[in-house]
């Protein structure tokens with residue numbers, strides 16, 4: 347049987363940035379009714395490929411053919427009008443507007459030049475309902491966690507050109523890491539939606555660092571390495587080991603090492619002690635002890651209160667009961683500065699909203715928290731600063747390894763590493779990591795996990811939050827289990843603690 351004609355064909359794509367050749371002659375084709383993964387390590391060029399397709403960046407070479415016609419889009423709006431809809435890696439919506447407004451922003455239904463609010467809310471509610479999502483469209487978007495905001499972005503994207511006469515309907519849907527903040531149920535929800543669109547003949551370009559998801563949902567994949575094409579394969583013809591080797595261009599030793607890594611069993615005396623700490627609407631009062639050099643992992647479903655617990659410990663939210671001591675001294679919990687002063691650092695899951703300044707350089711971004719802790723009137727001597735920055739760029743393998751690069755120009759995973767470097771450089775006593783490996787490729791993920799182990803061996807305490815139970819289990823001495831915004835159990839890690847044992851604890855809410 348002859349293969350059908352691709353709906354989209356990109357040939358010899360070249361894109362250069364000052365000093366970086368992000369894409370050197372990449373070919374890519376996408377067929378109607380397929381889900382196609384674009385794979386590659388952090389910085390391989392996936393997002394750039396998407397951005398030259400959708401008119402965010404101009405092309406430096408190559409051709410794009412859509413439905414057999416040569417095209418070139420000057421803006422994402424033009425691409426959208428031609429039927430290419432995109433949801434980006436970072437949620438790009440307005441948190442203070444309602445969900446309905448976010449879905450219809452820029453194309454609100456109007457009558458005699460005035461926005462029809464009622465109709466907009468009704469249509470938004472129908473849309474959300476049809477997709478089986480339980481979201482109140484009149485609530486401000488900010489009322490929902492990042493994961494749900496991401497779903498709203500997807501709803502917005504698939505609804506454009508949906509029956510209102512303008513636009514072409516969706517021919518190509520581009521999803522750049524839509525699942526990195528979703529829990530399993532939400533991922534299934536998204537996959538259900540993707541399959542339905544696929545059955546309608548939509549071609550879907552999907553980027554995700556979760557290999558299991560690629561194998562679950564995709565038909566075909568294209569692999570990039572350092573801005574070049576290394577291969578196009580049917581998913582059924584390439585196993586995970588083969589894929590990873592294509593992505594990193596070498597054997598898989600890094601990951602093996604990590605599996606063998608044993609956590610040191612003995613930890614030091616108490617570093618932090620929280621007693622009856624709680625916040626109405628956030629998390630029920632809990633007790634928690636963290637020892638020096640201990641890694642405490644938090645397990646629980648999305649929305650179970652993991653982030654809320656971390657935010658309370660950091661003073662990002664104010665507790666309305668309880669107290670916290672660090673090294674036996676009570677910490678006033680009025681603001682993050684109190685916690686920072688006591689040696690607590692918080693590396694958040696939301697790199698865009700909480701912290702990175704895209705227009706500043708890698709060096710400036712890394713140095714920010716340390717400088718703030720010293721006070722702005724005491725600048726860090728340039729030589730010392732440059733040495734520190736170079737050390738962490740190397741330790742975390744930040745690419746490009748150029749302290750003068752602007753953070754906004756780094757790939758998503760490398761931005762995450764800059765945020766981590768910022769907090770590590772302050773040498774905190776307790777480092778809180780909220781989903782530190784989100785959006786990070788498999789090689790860098792292993793690096794960060796190894797780093798956590800070595801930090802703990804050097805005596806730093808770590809509170810580690812991750813969606814993947816295996817990841818939590820691999821790193822933690824102790825596991826705090828959360829359910830319905832309560833800390834329900836505290837398990838000492840050992841051979842009998844398995845992912846299914848933790849899931850049982852989450853499900854039953856009891857420590858067996």
Ligand SMILES: Nc1ncnc2c1ncn2[C@@H]1O[C@H](COP(=O)(O)OP(=O)(O)OP(=O)(O)O)[C@@H](O)[C@H]1O
Pocket residue numbers: 363364366367368386387388389390391392393394395745746754755756757758759760785787
């Ligand atoms: N606006 C820009 N200015 C300069 N360099 C850029 C810019 N955007 C991307 N780059 C560079 O191009 C290369 C490819 O980046 P890209 O964002 O496409 O990677 P990616 O494959 O999406 O990675 P990730 O998995 O981390 O999201 C990187 O070296 C990056 O630093």
Ligand SMILES: [Mg+2]
Pocket residue numbers: 392393394435522757758759
């Ligand atoms: Mg990217």
